[in-house]
Amino acid sequence: MENYIIEMNNIRKEFPGVVANDDVTLKLKKGEIHALLGENGAGKSTLMSILFGLYIPDKGEIRKNGEVVNIKNPNDANDLGIGMVHQHFKLVEVFTVLENIILGAEPTNLGFLTTKETRQKVIELSEKFNLKVDIDAKIEDISVGMQQRVEILKMLYRENEILIFDEPTAVLTPQEIDELMKIMRVLIKEGKSILFISHKLNEIMAVSDTVTVLRKGKGIGTVNVKNTNVNQLSEMMVGRKIKGVEKGKSKVSDEIILEVKNLVIPSKLHKNNAVNNVSFDVKAGEILCIAGIEGNGQSELVYGLTGLEKITSGQVNLLGNDITHKSIRERNLTGMSHIPEDRHKFGLVLDFKLKYNLTLKKYFQEGFQNHGFINEEMIKNHANRLIKTYDIRSGRGANTIARSMSGGNQQKAIIAREIDCDSMLLVAVQPTRGLDVGAIENIHKTLVEERNKNKAVLLISLELEEVLDISDRILVMYNGRIVAELDPDKTTYQEIGLYMVGAKIQDKYKVVEAENNV
Amino acid sequence: MFDFKFLKKSTSTEQKGEKDKEYAFLSAVLSIIVGLLVAVLLLFVLEFAAAESDFSKPLLGIQKYFTYTFTSSTTFTKIFYNAAPLMLTGLAVGFAFKAGLFNIGATGQYTFGAFFAIVAAILWQAPWWAALLLSIVAGALWGVIPGLFKAFFNINEVITSIMLNWAGLYLANLLFYNLPQMHTVLPNRSDSLRSVNPKAILPDFGLNQIFNTSYINIGIIIAILVAILIYIVLEKTVFGYEIKACGSNRNASLYAGIKTKSTIIYTMLISGGLAGLAGGVVYLAGTVEFTVQSNLLAMGFNGIPVALLAYSNPLSIIATSIFIGFLESSGSGLQGLYSYEMTSVILSVIIYFSAFALIVGHFIKKTLKRKRDKESILEEENLIVDQNDNEIKQSEDEQLDEKGVVK
Numbered sequence: 001m002e003n004y005i006i007e008m009n010n011i012r013k014e015f016p017g018v019v020a021n022d023d024v025t026l027k028l029k030k031g032e033i034h035a036l037l038g039e040n041g042a043g044k045s046t047l048m049s050i051l052f053g054l055y056i057p058d059k060g061e062i063r064k065n066g067e068v069v070n071i072k073n074p075n076d077a078n079d080l081g082i083g084m085v086h087q088h089f090k091l092v093e094v095f096t097v098l099e100n101i102i103l104g105a106e107p108t109n110l111g112f113l114t115t116k117e118t119r120q121k122v123i124e125l126s127e128k129f130n131l132k133v134d135i136d137a138k139i140e141d142i143s144v145g146m147q148q149r150v151e152i153l154k155m156l157y158r159e160n161e162i163l164i165f166d167e168p169t170a171v172l173t174p175q176e177i178d179e180l181m182k183i184m185r186v187l188i189k190e191g192k193s194i195l196f197i198s199h200k201l202n203e204i205m206a207v208s209d210t211v212t213v214l215r216k217g218k219g220i221g222t223v224n225v226k227n228t229n230v231n232q233l234s235e236m237m238v239g240r241k242i243k244g245v246e247k248g249k250s251k252v253s254d255e256i257i258l259e260v261k262n263l264v265i266p267s268k269l270h271k272n273n274a275v276n277n278v279s280f281d282v283k284a285g286e287i288l289c290i291a292g293i294e295g296n297g298q299s300e301l302v303y304g305l306t307g308l309e310k311i312t313s314g315q316v317n318l319l320g321n322d323i324t325h326k327s328i329r330e331r332n333l334t335g336m337s338h339i340p341e342d343r344h345k346f347g348l349v350l351d352f353k354l355k356y357n358l359t360l361k362k363y364f365q366e367g368f369q370n371h372g373f374i375n376e377e378m379i380k381n382h383a384n385r386l387i388k389t390y391d392i393r394s395g396r397g398a399n400t401i402a403r404s405m406s407g408g409n410q411q412k413a414i415i416a417r418e419i420d421c422d423s424m425l426l427v428a429v430q431p432t433r434g435l436d437v438g439a440i441e442n443i444h445k446t447l448v449e450e451r452n453k454n455k456a457v458l459l460i461s462l463e464l465e466e467v468l469d470i471s472d473r474i475l476v477m478y479n480g481r482i483v484a485e486l487d488p489d490k491t492t493y494q495e496i497g498l499y500m501v502g503a504k505i506q507d508k509y510k511v512v513e514a515e516n517n518v
Numbered sequence: 519m520f521d522f523k524f525l526k527k528s529t530s531t532e533q534k535g536e537k538d539k540e541y542a543f544l545s546a547v548l549s550i551i552v553g554l555l556v557a558v559l560l561l562f563v564l565e566f567a568a569a570e571s572d573f574s575k576p577l578l579g580i581q582k583y584f585t586y587t588f589t590s591s592t593t594f595t596k597i598f599y600n601a602a603p604l605m606l607t608g609l610a611v612g613f614a615f616k617a618g619l620f621n622i623g624a625t626g627q628y629t630f631g632a633f634f635a636i637v638a639a640i641l642w643q644a645p646w647w648a649a650l651l652l653s654i655v656a657g658a659l660w661g662v663i664p665g666l667f668k669a670f671f672n673i674n675e676v677i678t679s680i681m682l683n684w685a686g687l688y689l690a691n692l693l694f695y696n697l698p699q700m701h702t703v704l705p706n707r708s709d710s711l712r713s714v715n716p717k718a719i720l721p722d723f724g725l726n727q728i729f730n731t732s733y734i735n736i737g738i739i740i741a742i743l744v745a746i747l748i749y750i751v752l753e754k755t756v757f758g759y760e761i762k763a764c765g766s767n768r769n770a771s772l773y774a775g776i777k778t779k780s781t782i783i784y785t786m787l788i789s790g791g792l793a794g795l796a797g798g799v800v801y802l803a804g805t806v807e808f809t810v811q812s813n814l815l816a817m818g819f820n821g822i823p824v825a826l827l828a829y830s831n832p833l834s835i836i837a838t839s840i841f842i843g844f845l846e847s848s849g850s851g852l853q854g855l856y857s858y859e860m861t862s863v864i865l866s867v868i869i870y871f872s873a874f875a876l877i878v879g880h881f882i883k884k885t886l887k888r889k890r891d892k893e894s895i896l897e898e899e900n901l902i903v904d905q906n907d908n909e910i911k912q913s914e915d916e917q918l919d920e921k922g923v924v925k
Contacts, residue, residue: 308772329775338773346773351766356759360774369756 005030011060020046024219033194035204038214039436041406053077083155084164093140145176199436238438257456258282263314265304274300276480287457289471297480337418341429347414355383355398390416429460478502553871557864586851591729601843602737606796607821612830617785618765623679624793625818626686631657631794632801633690636808639718653798654791661790669779708808719804737799749832
């Protein structure tokens with residue numbers, strides 16, 4: 001009989017239309033990093049929410065140190081020493097780091113805040129665990145990585161010993177991920193136990209001791225990381241063997257689909273331009289990838305191309321038409337599809353049914369509407385066709401409210417809608433962000449298929465692996481400028497990395513810069 | 519009294535939806551009853567404080583409150599007379615809600631619509647339908663201004679429309695003073711339509727004479743038709759789709775190529791037009807005259823609870839406005855027993871509690887679910903118990919048999 005700090009035995013949780021957890025058992029040893037692996041919608045987050053007291057399980061029991069405990073709400077969980085870092089941080093943007101850490105457990109004297117001792121305690125904690133934070137900075141001013149460290153400090157401040165990390169790396173840059181892994185190891189050394197939700201296999205292999213795999217709400221098994229490998233894990237997770245996408249040879253034609261000339265776009269964050277004199281073409285039959293570290297102007301570049309933001313100067317031609325000052329709808333109709341970076345903010349009307357989301361770019365076309373009246377029959381059929389073709393899973397089919405769908409299926413819906421527009425140019429911004437291996441494989445396949453249909457794909461990605469895997473040509477963006485054009489077959493991670501951090505600039509782009517300065 | 523059939527009709531065929539609507543109906547009824555109880559309680563407490571306590575008075579009051587509307591054709595028709603403008607202002611507010619806008623300026627648009635309806639009727643001797651049309655145009659114009667500010671400068675529509683409420687009120691007063699032809703009898707009151715221009719009064723098809731009242735007119739029919747029209751626009755048309763998309767997620771609408779700015783402008787134009795029409799319907803009934811006001815008219819604000827109670831659903835707004843119209847009409851039943859202020863208090867208590875319908879609905883749902891869960895568990899247990907009983911009985915029987923055999 002081994003000593004488990006937390007046992008979740010035979011947990012079952014049902015939501016209307018779905019069994020999120022079906023007889024799942026998870027056992028966490030003291031002082032280990034235990035990874036919870038599974039595709040989107042496999043029930044990982046539900047299981048952790050149960051442990052954290054956000055949901056009450058329908059069946060099953062939770063034991064701490066062998067004793068059955070009843071966790072009804074997050075306060076109970078906190079009392080038991082269970083803390084959680086959510087995928088989307090729960091921080092007050094306008095408060096300082098310190099204020100956020102003590103929020104909910106404020107030390108007071110006669111109703112007045114007494115932060116002096118707390119400050120000392122937080123500083124000690126951050127030094128002990130090597131968590132670098134700027135204690136008086138406001139949350140809105142610090143990087144995502146530091147925000148995450150604040151969340152970790154929050155748990156440590158509350159003296160939690162079981163730490164749950166819900167997809168902690170989804171929002172981090174490669175450097176920040178390395179940093180986080182180091183922190184996790186320090187935490188273990190100090191006697192904490194960690195539950196780590198992820199679908200990134202290499203991270204799990206790198207940092208965790210044990211892995212429990214979930215698939216479609218069922219526990220598939222628990223394995224020791226030392227005795228397994230990436231292939232076995234991915235097979236357990238997806239239920240079939242995962243092959244890399246066969247990119248094949250591209251038949252790049254000379255036909256220029258998108259032509260960008262000297263584009264300048266202002267920044268909303270600072271006074272400088274977010275995009276500074278950028279020029280490039282995308283040709284039919286190629287996947288052009290723009291790589292770079294987040295915040296180097298990629299988002300603004302896309303906003304400018306798709307018409308979401310006004311540009312200062314420059315020209316954008318799509319299929320030979322000048323679309324620089326055209327409306328968003330005109331751009332779409334000319335031949336531009338757009339998979340947006342933020343699927344909740346731009347991609348979906350979350351409170352609409354799936355069928356209306358699938359027609360978001362077509363509802364106004366003849367057939368979907370007659371004389372201004374919506375043709376429900378047509379919308380339903382269209383939705384059902386896309387649901388079938390792209391395997392979009394949801395509780396109530398076309399009538400599901402988009403908000404209630406899993407992230408992966410929401411993304412599938414967006415991709416289905418955009419590909420179905422049959423545009424010559426597809427702008428895909430981080431289309432695989434936050435998705436699992438199976439879903440990523442499908443999306444990559446779809447992008448390659450589009451290319452093979454002689455369409456142009458402009459991919460904006462932060463994941464180097466993705467960039468090297470599927471692109472035909474790479475542009476690296478740094479500080480609002482393009483600094484390199486690379487061939488994915490002839491370059492390496494290291495080389496791209498150097499361009500990404502601005503340590504190197506290709507000669508031809510230096511010239512452009514010099515001209516600019518004059 | 520209030521017709522909830524509309525609520526049912528608007529439901530989808532899905533079972534779950536049906537059930538939710540049932541809860542909504544149940545919670546609405548329950549909230550109203552609770553509101554009434556609280557109102558009675560209030561009356562009793564007041565009676566305690568009174569010099570000569572008479573505890574039959576509150577009961578008499580409540581009894582009168584409900585029977586009063588059925589005592590004469592005037593009081594009964596007044597329900598619909600009250601409901602028509604409430605319905606239209608409710609639609610004005612609800613329609614804007616759907617686009618994510620809070621049109622708190624309905625009262626200004628209502629005042630403006632009312633004023634121009636009267637101007638058309640008295641000054642220009644226009645027939646009733648032309649005066650109504652002008653009231654729509656006037657309300658729409660007053661409503662579109664906050665819409666323009668919102669669309670082009672992203673100024674919060676609540677701020678601009680509150681300011682325009684007062685601006686509209688004083689502008690109407692100012693114009694009124696400067697048009698002496700409109701008030702030849704009294705300085706502060708417009709001339710009666712009956713004497714100046716009877717053809718501007720909304721038609722009643724002679725029903726007023728038959729029922730010996732003056733509160734019947736086609737206002738309620740116009741309001742119901744408009745509600746159905748708004749329902750069709752919102753649920754069946756491309757324009758309605760765009761409005762709801764904008765209201766739900768403005769960024770995604772922008773991304774989809776919807777012209778969000780013009781959607782905001784059109785929404786406020788229509789919302790203002792509806793509030794203006796409400797003003798026209800009231801002042802062209804021939805029962806009230808336009809008077810110089812020193813305060814914002816309550817009718818515009820009353821549209822807010824009407825819309826909220828109906829979750830902004832145009833068809834439900836028909837029901838909620840008739841309900842509130844009924845409460846307002848029965849309020850007069852307390853005259854003589856209680857002061858005007860007291861009837862207003864009772865009215866607001868009931869409306870206030872109706873607004874809790876959402877919370878109450880949630881509560882009912884939870885309790886019913888828990889009960890059902892318990893029942894199913896109990897049933898399972900009972901089954902087990904029954905089985906055990908049977909087994910025990912059987913074994914007892916067997917034993918008896920054995921004993922019998924032994925005997």
